[in-house]
């Protein structure tokens with residue numbers, strides 16, 4: 001067994017690190033008001049668009065997309081390593097513009113695009129000129145996607161869309177959304193859910209900012225009222241939009257795992273450094289076994305999560321769907337990151353709670369990882385199914 005990352009991945013990781021050090025982290029330091037607490041805004045998006053443009057020019061932005069669509073075709077092991085590197089840098093917000101991952105960028109689901117859709121939607125996404133979002137979740141249909149209430153009805157050369165979505169990341173800023181709606185509520189997942197490109201300025205489509213605990217202004221609610229979408233905007237076959245989405249949703253779970261590992265590594269470094277300099281009872285708190293154990297447990301769990309994730313990525317690269325392993329990696333890495341964030345905040349004492357330091361911001365972000373991309377309970381449910389339960 002060879003546990004070493006391939007040479008080309010190590011070189012790419014180094015190149016991404018240099019890009020972060022040269023183009024991304026200095027911009028965050030120069031714009032503390034805009035970037036410090038990781039809040040999105042139109043202004044922030046303008047700054048991010050410049051980073052995205054550079055990333056497109058260097059070929060990083062679409063590394064995750066298949067080569068036949070003009071992407072880098074990088075394998076999952078490589079992508080996991082790069083996502084980890086970006087999260088590990090401690091970027092407060094601009095790092096999200098480097099790789100065109102969901103929700104803003106192009107995804108493998110768009111493989112199903114027609115020539116018209118490639119020109120109008122996919123290519124501008126690949127060039128980083130437009131951003132999108134993935135609008136699946138509804139007020140009454142979260143984990144239970146098949147309970148979706150948004151509907152589409154064919155009317156001549158259009159579909160008429162009615163319903164609502166919520167929690168949609170990049171929803172406030174996207175140029176167009178990828179929206180899921182039921183063409184037949186009886187059929188549910190088996191031919192009942194279709195997907196569409198919906199331009200943000202389509203009459204009958206309105207959106208409203210939805211504030212979260214992270215206070216990052218990144219989510220929106222969507223409302224569709226007799227919103228007429230051209231039939232040529234349907235992604236894939238009628239009734240099978242969710243099936244194509246499900247294929248890449250599985251890969252999205254690996255994205256969560258890699259981000260969790262990188263974020264936890266950054267947190268661990270903060271904890272170790274703080275423990276060495278914070279003096280109480282006339283000695284650095286790093287001398288106390290209680291502190292050492294929190295950090296040692298964190299390091300151990302990060303290591304375990306990393307190998308689970310790389311192994312899963314490797315399985316996918318061998319052509320295995322690795323459904324059980326993807327769920328296990330997402331579950332373990334997200335819960336690990338949440339525990340690490342909690343411990344590192346504790347190591348910082350009251351300072352960890354103050355906005356002067358990034359720990360509290362990461363603590364809030366880490367909490368999301370157990371919910372987004374399928375909750376921990378849903379991952380356990382999927383793992384249990386593979387055990388025949």
Ligand SMILES: Cc1cc2nc3c(=O)[nH]c(=O)nc-3n(C[C@H](O)[C@H](O)[C@H](O)COP(=O)(O)OP(=O)(O)OC[C@H]3O[C@@H](n4cnc5c(N)ncnc54)[C@H](O)[C@@H]3O)c2cc1C
Pocket residue numbers: 103133134135136137141142143144166167168169170212219368371372373374375376377378381
């Ligand atoms: C910040 C943020 C960003 C998001 N971004 C997007 C986005 O861009 N696009 C998008 O479409 N969605 C997005 N989501 C939605 C996210 O995917 C859902 O929140 C998630 O899938 C859970 O759905 P829910 O919130 O409706 O919870 P529910 O499904 O209502 O679940 C509530 C609780 O019940 C548990 N539960 C549900 N079913 C079961 C079961 N069968 N067995 C055991 N426990 C169960 C859940 O685990 C959870 O603990 C985002 C959410 C957040 C918070």
